[in-house]
Amino acid sequence: MSGTWRFWREMLAVSWRRAPVLTVGMFLVEVGLLLPVVGWALALRYTIDAAAGGATGTAVTAAVGAATVCTLNAVLAGLGGYLRYYAVDTVAEQDVRPAIARDIATLEGVEHLERGDFHDRVTVLLGASWGLVASLWSAVGSVFTTLRLLVSLSLLGAVSPWYTALVLFAGVTLWCDRRAHTLVNRAETETAESFRLQRQLFELATAPGPGKELRVADAAAEIARRQRLAWDDAVDGRYRARFWATLWRVAGWSCFALGFLAGLAAVVRQVSTGAASAGDAVLVITVAVALQQGLQATVEQTSQALASGRLIEPYLWLRGHVAAQRVTGDAAPPGVLTEGVVLEDVGYTYPGTERPALAGISVRLPAGSVVAVVGEYGSGKTTLVKLLNRFYRPTTGSIRVDGVDLSALDVGRWRARTSAAYQDFGRYQQTSVAESVGLGDLPRLADRAAVWEAVRAADAEALVGGLPDGLDTRLGTEVDGTGTDLSEGQWQKVALARAAMRRDPLLLVLDEPTASLDAPSEHAVFRRSMATARRxxxxxGTVTVVVSHRFSTVTEADLILVLDQGRLVEQGDHRALLARGGRYAELYRVQAAAHSR
Structure with missing residues (x-):
């Protein structure tokens, strides 16, 4: 709960900063709603007693007072509803929603994107900004409705101390309701993985890409069956929790109902014996009904505040994860590489696994060199370049850039001096070609000359020239069905052009840069990529790292690193490695023989 209280204090500060008038108005309304509880009940008692005593004028005055108080209560309640809606909506849309998106998008690495617990929490947070802010005002409302309960109990105690026993029944009701919400919140978290799985399977079955494959293989029914199983698992878990939660709530309200009926029976007996006046009876009944309504409001407000725990917990987890990831150095990268990048005993193990993806990697990547990283699938090639880009932090060992540990560099400034094209490249839907390429270097996004230079470096002039509007052609059809779609190879050329936008990166990574290209395009791209690397x-002093499983494309590299099951087994240039007759020579000859057939 300490984290929840801190969160509410933070939301209150944000609300005060963003909408001070609405925030003050909410508190004034809550304070104002305390008064009608007392005024209405007392006015009704005076009305009845005055009427019974023949004081007609006093009775009428008291009745008018009761009506006035009742009207004031209705006006304040309606005003509070409007203020609450606008206060929550303002803070949620202008502060919390952008903050969540920013935290998710700007995390330093990509390790979290491969973690199930991260996705479980993001699933809960999607569209949760309104609920997060509303939880603050639910908590505030819970405090004030509790105060109104205490005022009601004090009035009952003035008639007879025994009526204050109703607070025990109210306490049981609140405890049962809290127990119910604990069950529901736990089920939401425990079934998040199944819920996410069924959504992924649904998207798989309805997306145009895999749709062709599923129909050829006649596997759509199987995917639908698995999606249904995951859905049933998620829904069954939540249904059971809600069923038991309902039983807890019924038990709590049944307890209060028994206490309430006992109180009514007691007041009837007092009036019948003359121990209390008719006005006292009306007072007790009015306050008891108000107590029941106040308890219901308290339960609803408290329930909403407690239910927000399923949103607050992943929000706080995300904030903590972001804070932990931002523990970074503040050193600036060098203006020009003079020594290069050195890896010493570098190892990395993915979270939740035991087998290292990389182990004991020690090598120097000289400044100004072209370094090829080769090996079979799963040998650790992509993991290595992600470490260089600082998407991961080494589990063991260190990486130094011109003698400075990579972890000591400011991550933003290091990223500003790197560029990359990955095999799982981005397809930026509903952007123009110029924008999609220019995003590789935001300061020059609108620089058409720079974009054309990058297009030429990626051997993409013919591609852009063949599009309906050249650089202004809008790409992608997934959002609204309009635009121009590209083939896999064409999208990859756009990604390669994007990677060529930066003028002076210290590190250029090309991760399987031609995996989707045909042989002539592959040759042209590598020829231009090598020219770019030399420039x-x-x-x-840029170090260019080329990852490829096609050995024929890396023969011009200055240094070739051969990875096998996460270990560096050989290093050297093409001729030296062939002469050595080791793993590289074996794989090279196997590929050469396969392509010559």
């Missing part, structure tokens, strides 16, 4: 080497 960057002269300008900034």
């Amino acid at each position: 960057l080497a002269r300008v900034a």
